[in-house]
Amino acid sequence: MLNLRGREAILAVAVTAVLLHLGMFAAPASAGDGDKPRGGVTCPELVPDCDINAGGGAGGQGKPDKPRPGGKPSGGGGSAKCYIEWDNIGEVPCHDEDMGWFNSADQCYWEVLAPQPAKDAADWEWGTAAPDNDAERAKGKVYNVTCPGAGRELMGGSTWSLNPPPGFGGGPTAEELAQEAIKKMRLLGADIRTAPKVGKTGLVGMPVWIWNAKTARTWGPVTDSASAPGITVTATATVREIEYVMGDGGTEVCTTAGTPYEKRFGGQPSPDCGYRYTQTSASQPGNAFNVQATTTWVVHWAGGGQEGDITTTREAEPAQITIGEAQAVAKP
Template structure:
């Protein structure tokens, strides 16, 4: 049972906490001061937290994140302190007690499983929400307060919002975004026939392709980690949308086929175009080809998986198109 006295008023105000009489035992107190915490997995109910993808340690579904001082955890700069009893610096996360709340200086952890809403011993304080629907928006937490002679005893409490300090690291999807940054994905490396410096003809086949490399076509794989979770993401190109500079466009779902002389005047088998006018009126007397690459990224980690779509622009390419002139014989 959570007993609110003295400093407990500060804790309740900060976390909108309501004491419950559930007959639930508090988690054991910390054995020692430990080390400062670092980037950790965003806990449930925390939509935003700073990404710290340094460090390692994969975590499976249902596993608790490792404490920041654990050898499998990552680095970081967060520091947490208990001011009384000369305890001093403590881990910002403890595998047994949860996340350190600097207001009240206790550890909070979501109680699993959550008590049934209609349980006979579900007793609410006067500040509790009036309806079950409102109560369901919050969570019951187990609160543990290390140190002897504390003004606030540990126990169980309901809170509408996570208390200060609850969390400190990324969600699995945020780590996936961090992995995407590491990939340094690019837009298409545009190749064309006729190539820059050569002149094509109105109505004749134009070949377009993306010079394939991992960062322009895929697959590219990268991982990002925080204590207790590692997310691995793999990116592949879904399509490339070319804007041809004359008002027309072409969408290719392959990288395209690089042109070779042996193909002669054949059209591209998978990514081609035909111009219906010359480029003589364009700046530099050439059409500017631009392209947007759509990448799909599948990620998995921490017992979750998902897909992210991202786009990249290509460096523009130039293509000159002329018109065949009939030469009259004398």
């Protein structure tokens, strides 16, 4: 239930909504203030070459690069972005001097009420979220919540919460915590194995088998989490595909880890991940084709009332394949 302060905020909401539509909102505060890097991703140790493309996030769409109201994509590195989907308002500042910090979970602004109500305030309606015990209640704070947009006034008012919402005070958003969880996973590129293997010679036109020696960090699934005050995000990574660049100008994209070759297969082609060379490797450095692989991981994350997907790639240690040509031997 709203107290007097909450009901007074309703009048400000109507004005705020008009200012939003007229583009008169205060300029965004930088999400990168302070020493902590915001947005972007630092590759984890042992993975010097990585790329991350984030989707979902602020509005909880859960799909990469989906346009949001106002024409802004949801992907991305750089500073955190905040959006209100109601009434097609679109992107808004993550901090407003009058309303506080934006909470993407409810698309409202939260500001610590000052001064805080006294523990024994007889006229204060704490609401159902606050514990009855004064000592427990003192562990949290009362926030003034403002929800811009037509018809959303009753979502605001004064609210007790044990922890600040995600993004409050410039802290990490749910999507940024998902990126932190990814770094903790230490995902790797493929562990490339082939038949013919290194040191052996295959033949032009004969099947080449390719596979990834599966571990959790080269194929998945891998699950990890990251936390900040009031929010925990859990992310799970699985491989979508591996693209092999075969060294002769050709590529092979495999959506499975591939089948390890066994002698009993003889000259059969791989059932799921294979290749055939049409020329020898004699002209290549070291007389071998240099095979490179890029693994595309898809990470689904959830937390803070949101969920989304992030794609990230990892490069493999190259492998070499030697290909020769069968020579006909004339009989005397």
